[in-house]
Amino acid sequence: MSVQASTMSVQASTRTVRGACPQDCPDTCAFIYHVKDDKLVEVTGDPDHPMTRGGLCVKLKDFAEHHYNPDRILYPMKRTGPKGSGQYERISWDEALTTIKTKWTEIIDQYGSTAIMPHAYLGNQGTANGLTAGDAFFNRLGSTVAEKTYCESGSSTAWVMTVGPTGGLDVESLAYAKYIIVWGMNMVSTNLHAWPFVLEAKAKGAKIVVIDPFKSRTAKQADWHIAIKPGTDAALALGMMNIIIQEGLVDYDYVEKYTLGYEELKARTAEFSVEKVSEITGIPVADILKLAREYATTPPAAIREGVAVERCPGGGDAVRAITCLPALIGAWRHVGGGAVEMPIYEFPMSVAHVSRPDWIKPGTRVINELDLGAALTGKMKLDPPIKSVFVYNSNPVSQAPDAGELVRGLQREDLFMVCSELFITDTARYADILLPSTMQAEQYDIMVTWGHLYIMLNQPAIPAPGECVANIDLFRKLAKTMGFNDDYWDLTDDEWLTLSYDWSSPALEGITLDLLKKEGWKRLNIGMPDVRAPHAEGNFKTPSGKCEFKSSMAEGGNMVLDVWRSGYTEMQVGGYVDPVPNYIPPHEANTRGPDKSPQFPLNLISPKPHAFLNTQYGNETPQMKRQGEQRIMINPADAAMRSIAQGTYVRVFNERGNFEAKADLTEDVGAGLIVTNVGHWPGLNRTGTAVNSTTAPRHANLGQAGVYSDNRVQVEAIA
Ligand SMILES: Nc1nc2c(c(=O)[nH]1)N[C@H]1C(S)=C(S)[C@@H](COP(=O)(O)OP(=O)(O)OC[C@H]3O[C@@H](n4cnc5c(=O)[nH]c(N)nc54)[C@H](O)[C@@H]3O)O[C@H]1N2
Numbered sequence: 001m002s003v004q005a006s007t008m009s010v011q012a013s014t015r016t017v018r019g020a021c022p023q024d025c026p027d028t029c030a031f032i033y034h035v036k037d038d039k040l041v042e043v044t045g046d047p048d049h050p051m052t053r054g055g056l057c058v059k060l061k062d063f064a065e066h067h068y069n070p071d072r073i074l075y076p077m078k079r080t081g082p083k084g085s086g087q088y089e090r091i092s093w094d095e096a097l098t099t100i101k102t103k104w105t106e107i108i109d110q111y112g113s114t115a116i117m118p119h120a121y122l123g124n125q126g127t128a129n130g131l132t133a134g135d136a137f138f139n140r141l142g143s144t145v146a147e148k149t150y151c152e153s154g155s156s157t158a159w160v161m162t163v164g165p166t167g168g169l170d171v172e173s174l175a176y177a178k179y180i181i182v183w184g185m186n187m188v189s190t191n192l193h194a195w196p197f198v199l200e201a202k203a204k205g206a207k208i209v210v211i212d213p214f215k216s217r218t219a220k221q222a223d224w225h226i227a228i229k230p231g232t233d234a235a236l237a238l239g240m241m242n243i244i245i246q247e248g249l250v251d252y253d254y255v256e257k258y259t260l261g262y263e264e265l266k267a268r269t270a271e272f273s274v275e276k277v278s279e280i281t282g283i284p285v286a287d288i289l290k291l292a293r294e295y296a297t298t299p300p301a302a303i304r305e306g307v308a309v310e311r312c313p314g315g316g317d318a319v320r321a322i323t324c325l326p327a328l329i330g331a332w333r334h335v336g337g338g339a340v341e342m343p344i345y346e347f348p349m350s351v352a353h354v355s356r357p358d359w360i361k362p363g364t365r366v367i368n369e370l371d372l373g374a375a376l377t378g379k380m381k382l383d384p385p386i387k388s389v390f391v392y393n394s395n396p397v398s399q400a401p402d403a404g405e406l407v408r409g410l411q412r413e414d415l416f417m418v419c420s421e422l423f424i425t426d427t428a429r430y431a432d433i434l435l436p437s438t439m440q441a442e443q444y445d446i447m448v449t450w451g452h453l454y455i456m457l458n459q460p461a462i463p464a465p466g467e468c469v470a471n472i473d474l475f476r477k478l479a480k481t482m483g484f485n486d487d488y489w490d491l492t493d494d495e496w497l498t499l500s501y502d503w504s505s506p507a508l509e510g511i512t513l514d515l516l517k518k519e520g521w522k523r524l525n526i527g528m529p530d531v532r533a534p535h536a537e538g539n540f541k542t543p544s545g546k547c548e549f550k551s552s553m554a555e556g557g558n559m560v561l562d563v564w565r566s567g568y569t570e571m572q573v574g575g576y577v578d579p580v581p582n583y584i585p586p587h588e589a590n591t592r593g594p595d596k597s598p599q600f601p602l603n604l605i606s607p608k609p610h611a612f613l614n615t616q617y618g619n620e621t622p623q624m625k626r627q628g629e630q631r632i633m634i635n636p637a638d639a640a641m642r643s644i645a646q647g648t649y650v651r652v653f654n655e656r657g658n659f660e661a662k663a664d665l666t667e668d669v670g671a672g673l674i675v676t677n678v679g680h681w682p683g684l685n686r687t688g689t690a691v692n693s694t695t696a697p698r699h700a701n702l703g704q705a706g707v708y709s710d711n712r713v714q715v716e717a718i719a
């Protein structure tokens, strides 16, 4: 009785507010904030949301407490110790903004405005506070344009080249598939809320296949794990298509009506005999034959494409080749058939209205964020040099490749660095000025969604602590400080969000900001998952309206990326892009693999941590416990050769850098491969370094994506 009574009294004084998850994750869960006396007491998943279904992942389990982490940055601060020391003292916003203005004015006078460079990614995934939050400000300032390609840019470019800006298969429709290939995605960790649809299909008899270099959590739950060598997916997809074509398993009617370039694709696939593909991918011939035949003859057949496929030199073409498969067999005809990469294109976004690429002066230089290290150290010749960097929504010291080079750059005494953050991360510790940012329960936004088809509003539930400001307010403050007086800076949050979407589009018919304020989220008007087959009759969004086996976008080599991702409208892809997808071998495996460079014989891949979201929550005790310390999975044979015992510490290294980790000897990884997770805070690791101290700062063939999986290292026991 008494327990019940006390529960009731808590409920009586607790109010709820609807929100949405801020993280860079395909699931974008619907939140319910539980607030008592202006304190966030709990965050739960909305039971009515068809994807969230009332459950949050382990990362978000302690999200209410995350807001009250005593390490949060609550006030502007200035550096008092050496760069990297993490020593700071509180200052006023006035002092912070005046310092920024003074420094930037000096830099602009001496070097010009392009000596300033922003660096941002998706720490927060809001429309207003996310990837493009600062674009208008920096475009107006005339800074160097930062090309943001940490993730998805290779896959998206490849997807758009092949099928156009379409969402493709709804993940909820996976429940109706009979054959599901999860290709380079660890859904159980990274797309958890879509996994129930896979399980539903499985319960109805579907076969689940996972293509992954190692036996991931997801592979363990599948019917069939196919262990592929990293970076060889294009060869597998081309080989499968060769078998499908050779054996007459093509849907000729579909190909005839709705595809472009079949003859060219056929000629290309003919170069990929099953023996050659087996040699390249490490997959037995019989398995490749079985996979191709089963996939082509078990409708509806679905492919869930992960981002991981893009993280190698030929990643873009791999995604193109995989995306050709469904059209070749007519999989798109069926509900539950086809492929999904990221369905963001179904959202009628008009972010250019607020990110203002029109303010970029023609000819302004563009620097890719993954090259920040080289840009700062002078490895990349720049005139003018970068004299100031402004980091928000990102943690490059942990997440960018070749961390050693970046840290050397950030240590430059003449570099003026500002960072807006929640915590003093491994990146933030190099800042001269730290600015405090709000967390999700304290801010207002429509969340950008890349894994389902619901538009989601996040409403503030509690007041901002200390002197924290949302990113959108931060840039308003900076604009005022720099003396910008365009009307733009007076837009209210609602006006900003209204401008960011085309509310008259059919997908948003009947949906308004006011309705979202009441209900929190709405499904786009694009048909329901049990009947939707968006490309049953072609309708691809490519220039030809067909699935382009031969890409018309590649003919001119002038690739258009969406503004949301790149912050500006067009980018020229360097070098030649083959109109028909091809296999481009990994660089390090090819030029210095086991035979050619014996000192670095192991291929290291670094997928996502289960209990962190990139680096976020990597400083929270419950999540650190769940994730465990930095470890590497290594095959027992490779360990034995190096006298490495289970549970002992090892050093992983190459010429770029090193980190230490605990060895996990397991048959889940094949010989020659080692696996670790990205996301552990370097500063909380044994040597102050993590996996990106070893990764290479090169780019993939499309979208300037990173090549994190193309990384050769050696491992040794620590004496
Ligand atoms: N080796 C390796 N490296 C990788 C990858 C890999 O697979 N392997 N994956 C790559 C991929 S896919 C991605 S997406 C990138 C991710 O790289 P990042 O986006 O840099 O990753 P996060 O760790 O999420 O860092 C975001 C930072 O933003 C801060 N933040 C969060 N919310 C806010 C806010 O509202 N305001 C402000 N000002 N700051 C905020 C967080 O505290 C955090 O420090 O990493 C890439 N790096």
Ligand SMILES: Nc1nc2c(c(=O)[nH]1)N[C@H]1C(S)=C(S)[C@@H](COP(=O)(O)OP(=O)(O)OC[C@H]3O[C@@H](n4cnc5c(=O)[nH]c(N)nc54)[C@H](O)[C@@H]3O)O[C@H]1N2
Pocket (backbone or CB within 6 Å): 024, 025, 026, 059, 151, 152, 183, 184, 185, 186, 187, 189, 190, 191, 211, 212, 213, 214, 216, 228, 229, 230, 231, 232, 233, 305, 306, 307, 308, 309, 311, 312, 605, 606, 607, 608, 609, 610, 611, 612, 613, 614, 615, 679, 709
């Ligand atoms: N728990 C958790 N969830 C997350 C994130 C997180 O940090 N933690 N990050 C979010 C972000 S930013 C992103 S981009 C997504 C990414 O989500 P995913 O696309 O799932 O990416 P990863 O976890 O990096 O890798 C998925 C799988 O691909 C495999 N893989 C690596 N290289 C290759 C290859 O060359 N070919 C093939 N076929 N497989 C390969 C890896 O072994 C891994 O098991 O996850 C999002 N969700």
Ligand SMILES: [Mo]
Pocket (backbone or CB within 6 Å): 024, 150, 151, 152, 307
């Ligand atoms: Mo990502």
